Amino acid sequence: MKKMIRKPEFWVIVAACVFVVVGSQITESANFWILIAFITFFGAFGRAAYKKATEVLDKRAERIKNELDEAAALRAEAQALLAEHERKRQEAEEEARQMVEHAKAEAERHAAEARAALEETMKRRAALAEQRIARAEEEALREVRQTAAVLAIEAARRLMSETIDEDRANRMIEDSIQEVRDRLN
Numbered sequence: 001m002k003k004m005i006r007k008p009e010f011w012v013i014v015a016a017c018v019f020v021v022v023g024s025q026i027t028e029s030a031n032f033w034i035l036i037a038f039i040t041f042f043g044a045f046g047r048a049a050y051k052k053a054t055e056v057l058d059k060r061a062e063r064i065k066n067e068l069d070e071a072a073a074l075r076a077e078a079q080a081l082l083a084e085h086e087r088k089r090q091e092a093e094e095e096a097r098q099m100v101e102h103a104k105a106e107a108e109r110h111a112a113e114a115r116a117a118l119e120e121t122m123k124r125r126a127a128l129a130e131q132r133i134a135r136a137e138e139e140a141l142r143e144v145r146q147t148a149a150v151l152a153i154e155a156a157r158r159l160m161s162e163t164i165d166e167d168r169a170n171r172m173i174e175d176s177i178q179e180v181r182d183r184l185n
Contacts, residue, residue, distance in 0.1 A: 149180065 156176060 153176070156172070
């Protein structure tokens, strides 16, 4: 009760009651006093209602502000995540591009090495083939010379046996042998 006495609303209500009681004796019109009571009631409780309404609205505004702040923070966090994912995607693309370039360079290097090895192998085989051909030519030439020498000796022997006597034949054989020795050396 002591708290009630300290509030101005209490005294406004008391005053209104006094006016209603006293005023009803002064005038006969109830409408005037109803208006006075309404104004008094609104004056007494309006301030409390206004405080309560402003408190509710202030709390709601604070809650909405907090939700907006939280939404802004979430949006900033989402944008940061998006930027990070975009950066990671770009890094992955760059790494993939570098890997492709590296693979291409490796493939080109291996192809060049294979080409060089193939060319080297072909050169070696060509050189070996040329050596074999040269040996075959030398051997064929030697065989032709041996065959020619054998045929020449055989022909000379036949010719000498038919037309030349034995002394002359021995002398011719010795001359031919000497001539062959001179040519081979």
